[in-house]
Amino acid sequence: MTSVSVKDLRLSFGQVTVLDQLNLDIQEGEFLVLLGSSGCGKSTLLNCIAGLLDITDGQIFINGRNVTWDEPKDRGIGMVFQSYALYPQMTVEKNLSFGLKVAKLPQAEIDKRVKRAAEILQIGPLLKRKPSELSGGQRQRVAIGRALVRDVDVFLFDEPLSNLDAKLRSELRVEIKRLHQSLKNTMIYVTHDQIEALTLADRIAIMKGGVIQQLADPNTIYNAPKNMFVAGFIGSPSMNFLKGEIAAAVDGKPVFVAEGVTFSLDGYRTGEPLLPGRRVVLGVRPEHVKVDEPGVAAAERHEAVVDIEEPMGADNLLWLKNAGHTMAVRTAGSRRFSPGTKVRLSFDMSLASLFDAATEERI
Amino acid sequence: MSDRGHLKKTNLAATAPASITTAGPMTGLADGPRGAKPRRMLSTRTVIVYGTLFVAAAYYLLPLYVMIVTSLKGMPEIRLGNIFAPPLEVTFEPWVKAWSSACTGLNCDGLSRGFWNSVLITVPSTVVSIAIASVNGYALSNWRFKGADAFFTILVVGAFIPYQVMIYPIVIILREIGLYGSLYGLIIVHTIFGMPILTLLFRNYFAGLPEELFKAARVDGAGFWGIYFKIMVPMSLPIFVVAMILQVTGIWNDFLMGVVFTRPEYYPMTVQLNNIVNSVQGVKEYNVNMAATILTGAVPLLVYFVSGRLFVRGIAAGAVKG
Incomplete structure (x- = not known):
């Protein structure tokens, strides 16, 4: 069953249209991540769903109910903000119970819900403290608790981990995932961090300029990006892009030809015919380039020179120069290369991506 | 200053046998200042800063001082003309009068x-x-x-x-x-x-x-x-x-x-x-x-x-x- 549904959403401020003709369906219990760089409209979309922004046109449904004109409190949502947004003058307990008091719930019910949220998030000992006496991680836990006590169907997270340091971020990330696994609520999570998106999401919606570029599960997003923006946005370091064109080899099979290099496109799977002469961009992820791989046919090998080596512990990142191209390659951390070393590269074409040079869409 | 440096040097020399063996990398470095930097109380800077502050404070406080002093004097004492002098005989009569009986026009119930x-x-x-x-x-x-x-x-x-x-x-x-x-x-x-x-x-x-x-x-x-x-x-x-x-x-x-x-x-x-x-x-x-x-x-x-x-x-x- 659909939990949240956005239909033909348009949002304009005066002459500026921020979101236009936006459609999005989120299944019940799904963890959807809205991913994009700042200014892409992801937080705006979340605010529209929450009812904190009045939309210009379109409809929003939550649990089958049209909530387009409803106040935030009536939409059945709980929200967690980047800056925690805890009421500084209230204790943790009051912060958690504020919304319930406003809704005039009986005190026994309020106590029960606060106690349950405190147990789930392990903030019981902090209930009597003020937010200023908490660490960043504890504050964000309380903020999640405030959404939890509302007993809602849909959780909205607006970059909840961006204000935390790296270690806390990865800890809380796991906790949010655990929370989702045990509660099974629908969650919509806005972030600009691709690691958060890939690790948490059931599906990721990548946004740019107010438009959803691709909506798919993390694996598809990573391995079969729909266009060059998605391909370049996901993955660190970014996918290597080589501009070139398709040509026909002697045996009639298509090959990719760029300045000084030729790759067979034999293993590439696509529904479209690869017609010779088409201008394309070949995208290969750093970990899909093999270095000095034994048993590769001589025709499939390409020489390159190690420019810079970045050992990262588990991995070893190489920046290679190859006939005017720069290329990032990820190898095992145990393999070391000193700058200037000549290496032989080979690609696994079944894991590569091919884009049309003009439309930047995947072929 | 040089005296202190000298003292330190002799101190170090006295404990040298113990420290020289461990402080290998230190050898060859001249001994010099150590610890907190000494502060001079009477530098040009402090004199100018405090001097300016004092003058500014006096400029604003002096009128207040004259007002308070004058308000505590009787009229005969004021007529002597020493406006900066402290009152010889402190009286609160003017305060009482100002509050309750000074006249403005026909009303004589003060402020x-x-x-x-x-x-x-x-x-x-x-x-x-x-x-x-x-x-x-x-x-x-x-x-x-x-x-x-x-x-x-x-x-x-x-x-x-x-x-x-x-x-x-x-x-x-x-x-x-x-x-x-x-x-x-x-x-x-x-x-x-x-x-x-x-x-x-x-x-x-x-x-x-x-x-x-x-x-x-x-x-x-x-x-x-x-x-x-x-x-x-x-x-x-x-x-x-x-x-x-x-x-x-x-x-x-x-x-x-x-x-x-x-x-x-x-x-x-x-x-x-x-x-x-x-x-x-x-x-x-x-x-x-x-x-x-x-x-x-x-x-x-x-x-x-x-x-x-x-x-x-x-x-x-x-x-x-x-």
Whole structure:
């Protein structure tokens, strides 16, 4: 069953249209991540769903109910903000119970819900403290608790981990995932961090300029990006892009030809015919380039020179120069290369991506 | 200085056998200053800084000193002309007279009448103007209603129009609604004149509070007044204190409005003071005048002393967040 549904959403401020003709369906219990760089409209979309922004046109449904004109409190949502947004003058307990008091719930019910949220998030000992006496991680836990006590169907997270340091971020990330696994609520999570998106999401919606570029599960997003923006946005370091064109080899099979290099496109799977002469961009992820791989046919090998080596512990990142191209390659951390070393590269074409040079869409 | 360095060197030499073996990398480095850098008490810089501060402080404190000293002298002693000399015989007679029996025209009950008038004017004007302005500022910064920008622009322009331009029209307006010459008329005038600058103050303070707090409160279901009273006001004590100080001192020290919009029986303390000091008949009683002036200025001074710390904090908080 659909939990949240956005239909033909348009949002304009005066002459500026921020979101236009936006459609999005989120299944019940799904963890959807809205991913994009700042200014892409992801937080705006979340605010529209929450009812904190009045939309210009379109409809929003939550649990089958049209909530387009409803106040935030009536939409059945709980929200967690980047800056925690805890009421500084209230204790943790009051912060958690504020919304319930406003809704005039009986005190026994309020106590029960606060106690349950405190147990789930392990903030019981902090209930009597003020937010200023908490660490960043504890504050964000309380903020999640405030959404939890509302007993809602849909959780909205607006970059909840961006204000935390790296270690806390990865800890809380796991906790949010655990929370989702045990509660099974629908969650919509806005972030600009691709690691958060890939690790948490059931599906990721990548946004740019107010438009959803691709909506798919993390694996598809990573391995079969729909266009060059998605391909370049996901993955660190970014996918290597080589501009070139398709040509026909002697045996009639298509090959990719760029300045000084030729790759067979034999293993590439696509529904479209690869017609010779088409201008394309070949995208290969750093970990899909093999270095000095034994048993590769001589025709499939390409020489390159190690420019810079970045050992990262588990991995070893190489920046290679190859006939005017720069290329990032990820190898095992145990393999070391000193700058200037000549290496032989080979690609696994079944894991590569091919884009049309003009439309930047995947072929 | 060189003496100390020398001493240290010999000290080090005495313990050398133990340390030299472990402090291998240190060998070859000359021994020199160690530990905290010594501070000189009487450098040119400190003399200039403290000298300037002292002169500035004296410049402002001297008149106050003369006022206090003069107010504690009897008239014969004042006639000697030594205005800086401390009183030979301390008397509180001038203070009592200034408060309860100095004459202004036909009334001979001193400043006390003006004091209570000023209290009756200042308290309601301050409370009402802050109450309205804070809600204005809250609505302007958090609830983007239609025409908010136009409303705000008009208000800000209002803050820069000189009072004198508006005096005559306001006299006519008050006359037409029948409040001219009463305390209520003056209270309304003060409330309105305080509105632009106070609204600006509150709007900017509220705009500096994190927007997400406001959003969180909306998700929690609080409405316009719920958010104002339960979230915004408790977070805004400093700015309320700043507004209070601005209004109390501004209204208490006001002379022009008081003299224009009220009748003699409602004159505020400042007008009363002027009438005492500037009375043309009889002997100029400098000691009474000084006491009366200090009494009039006492209320704003007290407000500053009591809430000065919060005042600074409020201004600073606004500055950092704005």
